[in-house]
Amino acid sequence: MDEVDYIIVGQGLAGTILGYTFLKRGKKIKIIDEPSFSSCSRVAAGNYNPIVFKRLVKSWKADEVIPFADNFFLEAEKFLRDKIFWKKEVMKIFANENEKWFWEKKTLEDNKYLTPAQNNLIENPKSLVAPFGFGLVKDAGKIYSARFIELFRNYFSEKKILQEEKFNFSKLKRSGGQVEYENSIAKKIIFCEGWKALGNPYFSYLPFKPAKGELLILAIEDFNCEKIIHKNGYLYSIGNKLFVAGSTYEWKELDDIPTEKGKSAIIEKLKKIIQIPFKIVGHVAGVRPSTKDRRPFIGLHPAFNEIGIFNGFGTKAVMLAPYFANQLYNYLEFNSPLDMEVNICRFPLP
Numbered sequence: 001m002d003e004v005d006y007i008i009v010g011q012g013l014a015g016t017i018l019g020y021t022f023l024k025r026g027k028k029i030k031i032i033d034e035p036s037f038s039s040c041s042r043v044a045a046g047n048y049n050p051i052v053f054k055r056l057v058k059s060w061k062a063d064e065v066i067p068f069a070d071n072f073f074l075e076a077e078k079f080l081r082d083k084i085f086w087k088k089e090v091m092k093i094f095a096n097e098n099e100k101w102f103w104e105k106k107t108l109e110d111n112k113y114l115t116p117a118q119n120n121l122i123e124n125p126k127s128l129v130a131p132f133g134f135g136l137v138k139d140a141g142k143i144y145s146a147r148f149i150e151l152f153r154n155y156f157s158e159k160k161i162l163q164e165e166k167f168n169f170s171k172l173k174r175s176g177g178q179v180e181y182e183n184s185i186a187k188k189i190i191f192c193e194g195w196k197a198l199g200n201p202y203f204s205y206l207p208f209k210p211a212k213g214e215l216l217i218l219a220i221e222d223f224n225c226e227k228i229i230h231k232n233g234y235l236y237s238i239g240n241k242l243f244v245a246g247s248t249y250e251w252k253e254l255d256d257i258p259t260e261k262g263k264s265a266i267i268e269k270l271k272k273i274i275q276i277p278f279k280i281v282g283h284v285a286g287v288r289p290s291t292k293d294r295r296p297f298i299g300l301h302p303a304f305n306e307i308g309i310f311n312g313f314g315t316k317a318v319m320l321a322p323y324f325a326n327q328l329y330n331y332l333e334f335n336s337p338l339d340m341e342v343n344i345c346r347f348p349l350p
């Protein structure tokens, strides 16, 4: 038997961030992941933004989670010896006078992320559609999510931590406050399956609300912008004249298949951002593990103390998962409190 502290099921952003958090604290882990099962983290844009654009207020816990995420990804970069993390500004282009007025009003409030509205585009003045001007959001950022997952996958494989297979629930045994799965025995098992948790017999009762999303990869000549450009949709550079444009939301057809409908919707958004030719060179889709109350699902099963979950990060895995992986670690090891807004004890067992 292989004795470990924790078994983690799923190596998307959630499982990877949790796994690295445990390893940094000297814990022994085993990760079980079937890579072909779901690809959300491998297609994610990887951005985080401290501002909710609809109401121009700070994103939930932004002041606490952003410094934590920044340190986490800087440290991960050093560990992986590769560039996966960038601090960025978000350029919010106003769609009309009203949006500009609202932005100006909000910049007068105590919000360190919003900067005064501007009119003159210095970068790409002829290519960007911004007749009402724009405002910059400070302290945003992005990770190269697919690369982050791949580099950790290589590391976990090398260290023989990773077992590539579909998790088989009938092989999970609980005995004496521990869990056994195939040839591994652990104190606890933590499920990080993304939206596939809908098929998890222990956690399918949680109110998930998965949302499919699509992105286009574009080649654009004579256009440079290091900022994440936002105007209903978004556009950002990934180098070599390539850009990512997104995204879409679909709650009924849940799969990883790019659609013509999704492509057209992104092109419509894009035409309101830039007025230069672009070539579509890629098109991807994934399903976000969103939740009905828009808060993650973290904690231990109310009836089975050896079985836990770290999931439900919706559109905000990059910003929230490092902070809450640390919180879950402290909860499991030292019984420190879990934030009640993320703790799954907020939902009674059916």
Ligand SMILES: Cc1cc2nc3c(=O)[nH]c(=O)nc-3n(C[C@H](O)[C@H](O)[C@H](O)COP(=O)(O)OP(=O)(O)OC[C@H]3O[C@@H](n4cnc5c(N)ncnc54)[C@H](O)[C@@H]3O)c2cc1C
Pocket (backbone or CB within 6 Å): 009, 010, 011, 012, 013, 014, 015, 032, 033, 034, 035, 036, 037, 038, 039, 040, 041, 042, 043, 044, 045, 046, 047, 048, 165, 166, 167, 168, 192, 193, 194, 195, 196, 197, 212, 213, 214, 215, 246, 247, 248, 285, 286, 287, 288, 289, 311, 312, 313, 314, 315, 316, 317, 318, 319
């Ligand atoms: C188009 C799009 C754009 C996005 N942009 C952003 C963004 O800019 N910023 C941001 O923070 N988030 C973004 N997201 C959301 C982000 O992708 C998710 O929040 C995050 O990737 C979820 O990670 P996860 O690990 O929970 O799930 P997943 O990425 O789905 O990973 C789950 C893993 O578990 C494995 N698995 C599941 N079930 C089993 C099983 N039974 N046995 C074995 N393995 C299993 C899967 O194969 C997968 O590897 C975006 C999502 C989409 C679709």
